[in-house]
Amino acid sequence: MHSFNGLLTQFEQFFAQHSFPTSPATLYEPCSYLLNMGGKRVRPVLCLMSHELFAELNENAWNTATAIELFHNFTLMHDDIMDAAPLRRGYQTVHEKFGQSTAILSGDVMSIYAYEHLNKINTTYIHTVIELFNETAIKICEGQQLDMDFEQRPFVSMEDYIHMITLKTSVLLATSLRLGAILGGASLGCAEVLYNFGKTLGIAFQLKDDYLDAYGNTAKTGKQLGGDILSNKKTFLSAKAFEIATDEQKLILSDLLARKDANKVNDTLAFFDQLNIRQYLETEMNAYTSRAYELLEKVPVISKRKVHLQDVADMLLKRIH
């Protein structure tokens, strides 16, 4: 049993062994560039941690964790193109630095390398793992598509919003835990509880993201306050405001959405305050957080073994940036 940092160090070592071919450098350098930007490696570590609840770490677990991280980075590379994002983790995005065509193709090849690692899983587990992995991979694409579709709509309902973030963000965290457990020999039922824990944790995590964007400490987050508001990104805040606003208030909200001036963020936040959106969001975050911890409790493993998962949940949910 290892802590987050213990597993992270080990994972980085295993992951570093996975190097891409040197040629064509124009294809593989962008892959290494993105992977070397760092990132918390939360998903592979969750996979390994979940595996350790039931068994010693083995090649199946390492390869699955690696596949998950490669696939995650593949989606980041393509999402950044679609979102026209100039920066990721303070670095130029791949399409900005290497061009869009390369970002498409380097992403494609990275996803194939993810399946290379899945193909190293032994016969007992390979079908189950690829099935669950694919199911999740498809959901992630669907979530990204919904996110883009929502950009075309002035408002989205809370139900639609939660559905979208579940697909786009939560299911991969959830599946990382489930796969680790299955490969460790856990029962499917037990793996399902871990899946639900991860899914709930993922929603709470995304709501925290929405919260920090609007109410975070910019010195800590390093991001512009209200970036989501400025770009009319759909968040819990806009979904909730739309849900509870009177018809008259909806018109005010529409006007705010249409604005592009410097005071847009402040005025929108002031409007959200009138509707108590911050309190609604805090209540909802707390509810998902509590539910996540309850689900972790339900995992049929003695509490002592779950302390590291508890720590990861704390790290993700209590972060201030």
Place this chain on the structure above:
Amino acid sequence: MHSFNGLLTQFEQFFAQHSFPTSPATLYEPCSYLLNMGGKRVRPVLCLMSHELFAELNENAWNTATAIELFHNFTLMHDDIMDAAPLRRGYQTVHEKFGQSTAILSGDVMSIYAYEHLNKINTTYIHTVIELFNETAIKICEGQQLDMDFEQRPFVSMEDYIHMITLKTSVLLATSLRLGAILGGASLGCAEVLYNFGKTLGIAFQLKDDYLDAYGNTAKTGKQLGGDILSNKKTFLSAKAFEIATDEQKLILSDLLARKDANKVNDTLAFFDQLNIRQYLETEMNAYTSRAYELLEKVPVISKRKVHLQDVADMLLKRIH
């Protein structure tokens, strides 16, 4: 044992059963749109035909053929973005019709569905099939990258050109044959001969493409004559011209490449005629064609069983459009 058209009809039936989910339509409609444009389905039919040399068609073969066709269409969808192609088979390309972000994401999800089908292969074969499939998928990405890299260079050598088309075009034809054979119980050695047949056939096929672009009957091909010349695409013709040209002729060729006027195609073709490029190309096409037929001869199966493969080779190599 079935003919090309016999297998094509059966494959279309199996393939039609593979429908995408209905929602989000914004993600899946572009997938169906591309698949419904038609296409010769050469790769899946080759896989099935190769399988039939050794065994009755079974689910393993159908699913592999389907995965190959889905993967091929995924690469087409992304290549069209990279090439900024407005049309495919007379229809608007996916990115033109549905937007670029959707074309990226619909392509991504289509590639995952390819692996869904590979995951239906039974335990005996799954590791081998995914390994060979991935190896090929990676080569296709590398080939596309080289093709793009070559656009930045005034000339490419014949060796580089043949290497690029081998990766981009030939290996998937070759692997379709190899996988069909392996799943039919052929020895690895025998499957390798079929692979080499497919690879050689693929190169001959691409050279024929280059030939038709420069010397085809536009009424039959439905394409503008010299489209490759106009867009400075690297072909056998330009590689050969660069290989045999004197330093003085290379300067003329450079000038031709830089031109954008209406007579560029005619003048370049006239220059190629001076260098006997057409004869070189015909000789090379014939050499690859003969080599392909020789390799087919070497497949250790009685000649009668190989007649349909011979027909496909004829169809691909003797086509006039």
